[in-house]
Amino acid sequence: ILYAIFVFIPVFTTIGLSFTDYNLKNSTFIGFANYVNLWRDAVFVKALWNTVRYTLMALVPTMVLGLTLAMLINKKFRGRALFRAIFYMPNIVSMVAASLAWMYLYSEVGIFNMTLKSIGLSKVNWLTDPGISLMSIVLVTLWSSGGYNMLLFLAGLQGIPTHLYEAASIDGATAVQQFFKITIPQLAPTTFFVFVMTCIASFQVFGQVYMMTGGGPDNATTTLAHQVYTNAFQYYKMGYASAMAVVLLLIIMAITAINFRFGNTEGGEL
Numbered sequence: 001i002l003y004a005i006f007v008f009i010p011v012f013t014t015i016g017l018s019f020t021d022y023n024l025k026n027s028t029f030i031g032f033a034n035y036v037n038l039w040r041d042a043v044f045v046k047a048l049w050n051t052v053r054y055t056l057m058a059l060v061p062t063m064v065l066g067l068t069l070a071m072l073i074n075k076k077f078r079g080r081a082l083f084r085a086i087f088y089m090p091n092i093v094s095m096v097a098a099s100l101a102w103m104y105l106y107s108e109v110g111i112f113n114m115t116l117k118s119i120g121l122s123k124v125n126w127l128t129d130p131g132i133s134l135m136s137i138v139l140v141t142l143w144s145s146g147g148y149n150m151l152l153f154l155a156g157l158q159g160i161p162t163h164l165y166e167a168a169s170i171d172g173a174t175a176v177q178q179f180f181k182i183t184i185p186q187l188a189p190t191t192f193f194v195f196v197m198t199c200i201a202s203f204q205v206f207g208q209v210y211m212m213t214g215g216g217p218d219n220a221t222t223t224l225a226h227q228v229y230t231n232a233f234q235y236y237k238m239g240y241a242s243a244m245a246v247v248l249l250l251i252i253m254a255i256t257a258i259n260f261r262f263g264n265t266e267g268g269e270l
Contacts, residue, residue, distance in 0.1 A: 066149025
């Protein structure tokens with residue numbers, strides 16, 4: 001019942017609103033007009049492209065960072081639990097608070113520009129330069145989500161039978177050979193799961209965009225989720241925003257379908 005109230009009913013209501021011109025006061029059925037107008041909307045097309053770019057820029061670095069941290073934490077050493085908690089902590093920090101902190105780091109008197117100044121380089125407009133503002137947001141995502149991916153990869157690493165490494169060592173395999181011949185293949189299910197979840201999270205990015213740039217400069221960082229919010233709660237174009245939300249839903253459903261289609265491995269379903 002709760003799932004129906006908080007998921008199914010809102011989803012089908014949104015789909016229904018996407019075929020209307022709804023502004024909280026009046027609702028007029030207009031068919032597929034909202035969907036047709038989406039592809040004529042330069043801002044929506046820019047938001048879609050920005051979302052794809054953001055996903056491509058964040059996907060591999062986030063996964064590599066998570067795997068690297070997991071490999072380090074998987075080794076036994078004193079204080080391992082403490083470092084595991086430290087690496088995961090950014091994931092539980094409110095994105096609003098994290099964005100405010102990063103805005104200060106990116107400011108003219110922040111640590112990044114002060115470091116550049118100390119070595120004789122000019123300052124960088126991290127959040128106001130259209131060429132690098134999206135990358136600046138990606139860096140916040142790397143800091144925030146690296147610990148979550150670390151835990152997923154760590155679980156995968158701890159599930160690899162130790163006798164595989166022992167047999168490889170006896171046969172004279174180096175650490176690099178063991179990594180590519182044992183670790184990577186055995187982590188395939190985990191890697192694919194992290195890939196899918198990272199894609200979904202990337203297409204839903206909103207908090208850091210809203211707090212740090214507001215979609216600017218010149219729509220250089222606006223995303224699909226940000227445009228849904230802007231049209232719904234700033235312009236009160238609920239029907240138009242619902243059409244955007246449906247497009248976002250279809251993209252996420254496509255990514256999820258890939259998980260169901262290719263998620264079965266020798267080790268079972270992801």
